[in-house]
Amino acid sequence: MPSRAIQENFRFLVLEVTKQVESTVRVLTTGDESLIDSVYLKDDYIDNLRGFIDSKCLTVIRDAEEGDQRTVELARAVDIVTNNLERMADFAVNILRQYKYIKDHTVLRRYEFEPLFDEVLGGLGRVSEAVFQADVSEALQICRAEINLDEMYAERFRRVMSELRAGGEEVEDLVTTLFIARYLERMGDSLLNIGEAVISLSLHERLKIHQYWALEETLDVGKGESKGLSLETIFETRSGCRIGKVRDHREGSEGNLVLFKEGQRDKLVEERDGIHFWHERFPDLAPKILGWHEADHHASLLLEYLSGQTFQQVVLGGSGAELSAALQALGLTLRSIWEETRVDEPIQPGFLGQIAKRLRDVKKVHPDFGGASDEQIGALKVPAFEDLLRRAEAIEALLPAPFSTYIHGDFNVDNIIFDPAADRLHFIDLHRSRRFDYVQDVSVFMVSNFRLPVIDKAVRRRLSAVILAVYRFVQSFARDAGDTTFEARLCLGLVRSLTTSTRFVLDPDFAQAMYLRARYLLERLLAHEGDDWSTFVLPTNVLRY
Amino acid sequence: MASDHEEFRHESLEDRQSIAKYLNALSEAFANGNLTFGHNGQAIELEPRGLLKFDVKASRKRGAVKVSLRLNWQEDEEDRDPSVGSLVIKTSDGGTS
Structure with missing residues (x-):
């Protein structure tokens, strides 16, 4: 877990960004311009918060003990989310800057921005929970706000375009309205980044050091020599196994491709048994097993790489x-x-x-x-x-x-x-x-x-x-x-x-x-x-x- | 070949009895699979087949009531595009399934 100072300041940041967005929607819907200056002032405070969390996260990443990858991953995710939150606050300020150019406010009201703000606020409301619980379903909801915002933006974009084509007196106000809609759409992009950071956090995106060891041990079971391997790509399956494409240079400089799978022991035992199941009757249908290694909870499997x-x-x-x-x-x-x-x-x-x-x-x-x-x-x-x-x-x-x-x-x-x-x-x-x-x-x-x-x-x-x-x-x-x-x-x-x-x-x-x-x-x-x-x-x- | 964009719109004031005539006409048309909307000698002829997406909404807000029925569907792709049925997996005895 990152330090309490990070957590507290992070929650503050979420709260402050939420307030900025709430003030912005109030200005737009009620015309209460007295809020504008306080939003501008708050922006500096938000920058400071971001700076503070940023530097704390970097310290955590630098000082983390080897093997404490989880803390490092969480600090990285918090850092990504922090930067995106700060960007959203900037967009709120930009919206108010645009608002000042509007001459006829009925143009703006016609475009009903509340539903877009509701989406943004709905997404923001889930951020703290999503990050600190690494909650994928909350993160998915945050990502979904982006889809909805995109749709609402596209609809307003088309309307502005058709009004512009129709001509009239409102050209400037329509263009300004479009800018405002666009900033809301970009808030959606930031929410998407936030949701994705949480998803990759809870899926343990990065390769852990013990998996490299497992890879070497698996190869030892196969051929005896573990030197001359290079990892080409790595990705994760939905069931939580991690798959690496490994080039094996031990029998020639070109090297053969092999697949390395690492994950929960039970899952990989099932996979290995599944392959044996097919091998008895249809030897060429499933990939050949080149190596197998199991520990208490983890196991790894080295497989023939199938071309195609x-x-x-x-x-x-x-x-x-x-x-x-x-x-x-x-x-x-x-x-x-x-x-x-x-x-x-x-x-x-x-x-x-x-x-x-x-x-x-x-x-x-x-x-x-x-x-x-x-x-x-x-x-x-x-x-x-x-x-x-x-x-x-x-x-x-x-x-x-x-x-x-x-x-x-x-x-x-x-x-x-x-x-x-x-x-x-x-x-x-x-x-x-x-x-x-x-x-x-x-x-x-x-x-x-x-x-x-x-x-x-x-x-x-x-x-x-x-x-x-x-x-x-x-x-x-x-x-x-x-x-x-x-x-x-x-x-x-x-x-x-x-x-x-x-x-x-x-x-x-x-x-x-x-x-x-x-x-x-x-x-x-x-x-x-x-x-x-x-x-x-x-x-x-x-x-x- | 009908043009690519056809539109029909009808608006009227009805009462509880008279609206039933419209709904019955629509109901019969769907049951028969043949739905004609005509105006000024022009007609849109629809033959609803396959899947119809049906959306019913009812709302009451400070005495203002709205009931909307929405139906949409795609005209049969296979009729318009013969390639949909064109991929075939041969069975092992050399025939086609």
């Missing part, structure tokens, strides 16, 4: 021919896995139960989703999402998969590597591989395409085409395999993936589009209740956006 592109890279940036080739390889791989590992014993996937476990995380990011109470429109009762889930669970219980197969378990577009030179696929991130209903992989794959945050129309069409092609392919497999309840189970799997994936989607409109699709699918499924499930047809248009 992730399916995500192919679908977003590959040529049409590459995408088609990757899809053919996907079809061949899946069909051979499913046919060769099929065991004719019913298995209950329990997709809806998987939602229940994650609904709390979803609600942290999107509090409006998954409501527990009904709505009423005239004589129509609109059941709550939780109610729909409960009723669908009764249906799900009647629909076990007729057979099980090997599944990847986390079949996202970025866990599939396509090697165009060898025209083949590899699977990575195998910690959830097991024997299960193949529909789990299918639904996760479809939704991982759908939820890519892309708005470009041509790319969206591509994503739809991929989803539809996979659907038709699996439909044909199911027909050949005599799996008559495939469509209904896929529907349940999609409900599960659409709902739970919203926790990774920050854009509120896009997240809502996914949530409403999950709801729609549940309602279609419930409408079929009482009929033969082999006649249920999945409404595939839900997977177009």
Whole structure:
């Protein structure tokens, strides 16, 4: 923990910046210009606070004991946040400077700035908590203020432009209004920086010294000599593992690339077992294990580096021919896995139960989703999402998969590597591989395409085409395999993936589009209740956006 | 081919009985899948299909009441853009699924 002096002064800073913004909104809405001078005066005090916290943070970073990386990370985050807060206070001063140029205040009022200030103040209200608790969900809310501010700014920008084009007397005031809106938009950028600093703090972005040791020890297990290694890149997975790309120069100056994974022991044991699981039947599908090292809580794994592109890279940036080739390889791989590992014993996937476990995380990011109470429109009762889930669970219980197969378990577009030179696929991130209903992989794959945050129309069409092609392919497999309840189970799997994936989607409109699709699918499924499930047809248009 | 931008707007004063006629007309049109808005010999013909985004809002603020219904949808992409259905994964027996 940073010293008490830093904490106290930091909280002061948040408070003072908040007051500056509050005074600014009062001047703009009430025209009470007596506040302007006090805002100007306060700005110096805020600069001093920032200077004080800055120098304290630097001292903490300099004096931290080796291994006390956590304190250093926190001090760095506080420093970044401090500087962004000070910038926000400057923007408040700039807004008031602009305000003085306004001749006709009705122009300004027409543009209603309160909602923008509300966003800024809402974000500021979360800063202290987010930083000192390293609270990711608070940080996400802070980041979200930036999205909202951008939208509100864009709307005002368009209005100013169209008023300017229409001509009239108000040109100067309109331009000044636009400047003011722009400063609010930049406050949003600062909030985004603050939110990101907290997120990277709680994800332990920087490599820790003990991970270098782990890397050396892992390599010792492999070859005996640990010299001649260079770390190229490092990134972190959502499950908290850290992955490094390491060049191994021990057998030549060029060096081979290997992947180094370090993290919680339990997670990596799962990953290693997942790889062994595949190696027995499909030796080339998963990366080879080159080294393994485990300590009390941590473990590290050295893996063959697989060349190629992730399916995500192919679908977003590959040529049409590459995408088609990757899809053919996907079809061949899946069909051979499913046919060769099929065991004719019913298995209950329990997709809806998987939602229940994650609904709390979803609600942290999107509090409006998954409501527990009904709505009423005239004589129509609109059941709550939780109610729909409960009723669908009764249906799900009647629909076990007729057979099980090997599944990847986390079949996202970025866990599939396509090697165009060898025209083949590899699977990575195998910690959830097991024997299960193949529909789990299918639904996760479809939704991982759908939820890519892309708005470009041509790319969206591509994503739809991929989803539809996979659907038709699996439909044909199911027909050949005599799996008559495939469509209904896929529907349940999609409900599960659409709902739970919203926790990774920050854009509120896009997240809502996914949530409403999950709801729609549940309602279609419930409408079929009482009929033969082999006649249920999945409404595939839900997977177009 | 219809032009790229078409617009229709209607405003009137109604009462409780007369408004029901409008709502029934809309309700029937959606049920039939065919919705025509006409004025001055011009008509916008809509065929709602697929997913409709539906947004109902009701508010009362110091006696001023507002109920708004909003529906929006995309006209079927597959009709306009044949490439959506063009990607195909061949099945192992050489046929296409």
